[in-house]
Amino acid sequence: MTVPARPTPAPRRGAPPRPSAPSRLRYTITQLAVLVLVIVCIVLVEAKWDRLLEVPALSVNYGGLMIEGVVQNPFSEPYSRYWSDAIGLMFESLQIAWIGTVIGAIFSFPVGFLAASNVAPRGVVIVTRQILNIIRAVPELVLAIAIMLPIFGLGPLAGALAIGVGSIGTLGKLTSEAIEAVPTGPGEATRSTGASTLQTLRWAVTPQILPEVIAFWLYRFEINIRASAILGILGAGGVGSLLAQVFERRDWERIGITLTVIIVVTVIVDQISGSVRHRVISGVPVPIAKAIV
16 A cells, blocks of 8 residues: 655745855855965976876886895895894884983973973963974974084984974973863862862872873984984985985895884884884773772
């Protein structure tokens, strides 16, 4: 048995007319302006775009040369020395990144409280945030060239300090944002018991932000590993110094070995750091039986 369709009600008299679709003129003009800007930038760059056609052949050629070094017997000379040099300098880059992260974590934690609008006076917040903005605006590369290398000379110390100062800007901002997002209930409850401002920050604010802040530190450590490799090219120690040498000599076999070590170690550290970061944020899983008891 078929159910008859319900008749469409006739529009009421005096009902307001259906609104017209919004104009897409502004959206179209914006897209055209962006397209024109991209075309102008491509023209002004004056790049040799025809050389893009050579990239596949060059990639196969240089990739094959690098793979030749990787597949050689790592216990034979001189490849054993190539592997040991690359691994040793890569661990030096890890140490540079770790020291820089520790410096950034130690100094950014109190600075984050000074930059949080819900716990610090407005004047202090404005000044602190501007300092953090200035630090973040200066890349670690510039810090190393302009400040650290002239003062401390070539070596890992300059690279670690440049990474540490750069980490303060980013970690300080992230810490202040975590503090500003803290619920006010625990702080109000702590103050109602007669706790001072420092006690409130210690027992009501810090426990809430600490897991997230530690996750920020671990993530920054992953970033600093890559930054330490770049700074090493300038003479700040680590595996970057080896890369600068082998690229200058066009020693493709050794380049392949060095890049392999960098990739493998970086992936391993990223996996470990990601697992620890997830455990810190999510906590230790509780078995169902224990949760019921």
